[in-house]
Amino acid sequence: MTRTKRVALIIAVAGSLLYVCSYLNTPETWESHNKKGVKAFEESRYAEAEKHLVQAFELVEKLPLNDRRLYFSLYQLAEIYRVQSKFAEADRILGRILEIDEKILGAAHPNVAFALNNLAVNDRLRGKYEEAEVLLKRALAILEKSLGKEHVLVGNILEHYAYLLHKMGRSTEAQEMERRFQAIFSAQDIENH
Amino acid sequence: MSGGMEMLKLLYIAMGPGIAIAVFIYHSNKLGREPGRLVLKSFFLGGLAVFPTYYFEGVAQEILGLQADESSPFFWLKTIFYAFFCVALAEELCKFLFLKAFIFDEREFNEPFDGIIYGGMVGCGFATVENIMYVLPSGQAVGIFRMLTAVPGHAFFGIILGYFMGRAKFSLNGARHLIHGLVVVVILHGLYDTAAFSNARWSIYLIFAIIFLGIYLGLKAKRELEKLATVIEFSAKQYFPLKGHRKKVPLYLRDIRCLLSKGKLVPDDSLIDKKSGKIKSVREIFSAKIISQYKGLPKTPFSGMPVKLFLIFYQMTFGLYLYFWFLGNYRDFTSYKKLKLNPELLALGLFVFTILPYFVYGVIKKKLLLTGAGGPVADALLDLFVAAIESAFLYYQFQMFSGFLKKKLKKSFSVSIIILSFFVLSGLRKVLLPTIPFYIFWEMVLILTQGGVLAFVQRDLNLYWKLENERNIH
Numbered sequence: 323m324t325r326t327k328r329v330a331l332i333i334a335v336a337g338s339l340l341y342v343c344s345y346l347n348t349p350e351t352w353e354s355h356n357k358k359g360v361k362a363f364e365e366s367r368y369a370e371a372e373k374h375l376v377q378a379f380e381l382v383e384k385l386p387l388n389d390r391r392l393y394f395s396l397y398q399l400a401e402i403y404r405v406q407s408k409f410a411e412a413d414r415i416l417g418r419i420l421e422i423d424e425k426i427l428g429a430a431h432p433n434v435a436f437a438l439n440n441l442a443v444n445d446r447l448r449g450k451y452e453e454a455e456v457l458l459k460r461a462l463a464i465l466e467k468s469l470g471k472e473h474v475l476v477g478n479i480l481e482h483y484a485y486l487l488h489k490m491g492r493s494t495e496a497q498e499m500e501r502r503f504q505a506i507f508s509a510q511d512i513e514n515h
Numbered sequence: 516m517s518g519g520m521e522m523l524k525l526l527y528i529a530m531g532p533g534i535a536i537a538v539f540i541y542h543s544n545k546l547g548r549e550p551g552r553l554v555l556k557s558f559f560l561g562g563l564a565v566f567p568t569y570y571f572e573g574v575a576q577e578i579l580g581l582q583a584d585e586s587s588p589f590f591w592l593k594t595i596f597y598a599f600f601c602v603a604l605a606e607e608l609c610k611f612l613f614l615k616a617f618i619f620d621e622r623e624f625n626e627p628f629d630g631i632i633y634g635g636m637v638g639c640g641f642a643t644v645e646n647i648m649y650v651l652p653s654g655q656a657v658g659i660f661r662m663l664t665a666v667p668g669h670a671f672f673g674i675i676l677g678y679f680m681g682r683a684k685f686s687l688n689g690a691r692h693l694i695h696g697l698v699v700v701v702i703l704h705g706l707y708d709t710a711a712f713s714n715a716r717w718s719i720y721l722i723f724a725i726i727f728l729g730i731y732l733g734l735k736a737k738r739e740l741e742k743l744a745t746v747i748e749f750s751a752k753q754y755f756p757l758k759g760h761r762k763k764v765p766l767y768l769r770d771i772r773c774l775l776s777k778g779k780l781v782p783d784d785s786l787i788d789k790k791s792g793k794i795k796s797v798r799e800i801f802s803a804k805i806i807s808q809y810k811g812l813p814k815t816p817f818s819g820m821p822v823k824l825f826l827i828f829y830q831m832t833f834g835l836y837l838y839f840w841f842l843g844n845y846r847d848f849t850s851y852k853k854l855k856l857n858p859e860l861l862a863l864g865l866f867v868f869t870i871l872p873y874f875v876y877g878v879i880k881k882k883l884l885l886t887g888a889g890g891p892v893a894d895a896l897l898d899l900f901v902a903a904i905e906s907a908f909l910y911y912q913f914q915m916f917s918g919f920l921k922k923k924l925k926k927s928f929s930v931s932i933i934i935l936s937f938f939v940l941s942g943l944r945k946v947l948l949p950t951i952p953f954y955i956f957w958e959m960v961l962i963l964t965q966g967g968v969l970a971f972v973q974r975d976l977n978l979y980w981k982l983e984n985e986r987n988i989h
Contacts, residue, residue, distance in 0.1 A: 324616070324620075326612070326615055326616045327616040327617065329612065329616070330612045330613055330615075330616035330617065331616070333567050333609065333612065334563055334564075334566075334567060334613070336567070337566055337567020337568070337570050337571070337609075338563065338566035338567060338570075340567075340570045341566040341567065341569050341570040341573075342566070344570060344573060357652075358652075361652075361653070361654055364654075365521075365654070
């Protein structure tokens with residue numbers, strides 16, 4: 323056997339064995355679970371996506387509240403539950419996001435308003451219109467105070483509120499909200515042009 | 516789609532292109548077939564080379580800390596170093612080493628062109644195994660992207676490496692050719708990987724440019740050694756061996772090749788030129804210098820391509836074989852009829868004109884979407900436009916064939932019917948929405964039907980070449 327052949331053989335055998343060992347010993351990470359979860363989600367395999375996203379969440383559950391991975395995992399979980407119409411589970415997760423935002427950013431931060439809006443969407447989808455309205459009113463108050471009454475994000479919440487009011491059969495109030503958010507959006511359009 | 520079906524589909528996407536290019540390379544030797552055992556061995560060696568290199572790359576990645584973010588001041592330095600020395604060099608060196616250790620000294624590696632076959636096989640084996648490792652966890656989109664980039668890249672880098680291996684085995688300064696080959700493929704591969712790892716916006720253009728360059732150089736190398744193989748097959752030069760019982764029997768180059776494969780001669784053996792009386796080793800006799808005899812040889816016979824094989828290629832490459840087929844047909848006619856055409860440029864034109872509109876449209880669409888324009892109708896119109904471009908390129912090629920075929924065949928294919936059917940099928944395939952049930956099944960059916968339409972042309976071409984060969988023999 324020539325020297326080249328011996329070297330090639332050693333590389334082939336040892337390298338392959340080392341690769342197989344490293345492959346078998348690779349632990350699942352938050353990233354790998356997330357990657358698999360997102361892929362399954364994109365391919366509409368929701369049950370599988372949920373399994374991976376829950377596993378990813380469990381790996382970061384005990385991390386400090388300001389860790390972006392925890393935040394990311396919570397949002398992913400809320401989305402996968404919502405897509406599968408598991409509204410009670412989604413509610414639990416969205417509630418946790420709200421808690422974290424309130425603790426870290428303070429109750430008057432715009433992010434708290436978005437968390438409230440997400441909870442309101444979930445309640446609306448469950449048919450709990452009254453609870454959704456309470457949450458939206460809180461969100462609106464926070465945004466109007468922090469960003470001003472004419473801000474485009476206030477317009478977005480108003481749009482959602484108007485839609486909810488229509489669902490509740492309160493058309494007059496809904497039209498009032500519609501007038502408000504349309505005025506905000508038109509002003510925004512003029513500004514952009 | 517169930518998990519099992521999904522896995523099968525991904526396996527098909529991952530393995531199909533590599534195997535198809537391997538079959539294409541195997542059948543590209545028109546003057547003879549290499550032994551299947553050695554061809555398969557090369558393919559598996561290429562696949563095996565993935566594991567040690569991946570282990571090395573993983574270790575190198577950890578040491579270099581490439582997970583660091585792109586804003587790090589050493590990001591580019593680390594990326595270039597990793598791409599060239601940890602990935603390109605490791606992968607190409609491993610392929611090179613396996614080729615050199617397990618294939619290079621085989622008796623059946625008995626002419627320079629064999630390097631193209633075995634090198635290409637190692638490249639395809641590597642591409643196939645690597646593709647499985649990428650596509651199964653990452654999905655269809657990655658598979659389709661790699662089908663256009665990494666798979667042909669590895670296959671043609673393998674061909675380039677094989678070209679230098681073939682030259683090295685049959686020349687007096689083999690080491691120089693070996694180093695030259697390794698340097699060329701490491702540079703090409705390193706540039707490709709730098710672009711791929713950089714995540715920069717422009718990287719996609721560089722990736723495609725490197726792949727084009729790799730394919731171009733690979734085809735050029737293949738063409739050159741094809742000429743050399745033709746010279747070996749048909750040259751009238753004769754030599755006397757210096758040893759053995761055949762000392763008084765003059766040998767043609769093809770006889771020398773045959774004796775090499777039987778082990779009765781080795782590349783270092785010397786022979787005497789019957790005409791000049793000069794003593795030369797087999798290495799010198801089979802060196803690239805003999806290409807100069809090519810022009811004086813009879814016209815190269817073409818064997819065409821079995822229709823079944825054509826359909827397999829077409830199906831397994833998801834229709835991408837069209838470009839190679841288009842190029843091959845132009846090459847055969849250009850060389851046989853001494854036409855003043857540039858087949859490579861025409862094939863490149865077909866490729867660019869069928870890819871470019873999507874890039875341009877993508878850029879325009881981004882802007883249009885902001886104003887609310889664009890949408891499924893515009894997408895479908897673009898698909899039909901590209902199908903029309905494809906059909907136009909084929910139309911001009913088939914018109915040319917038709918002119919030649921009509922003189923030889925009683926009844927040849929109808930250009931207008933073939934082109935119209937091709938356009939309809941190509942358009943349908945392009946506008947097919949991935950959201951429809953059993954999408955992959957319908958796509959496969961359309962590809963097969965499209966290949967079936969072109970198979971009529973292939974059938975007539977086979978008949979034509981058969982008649983031409985018979986005429987040349989008589």
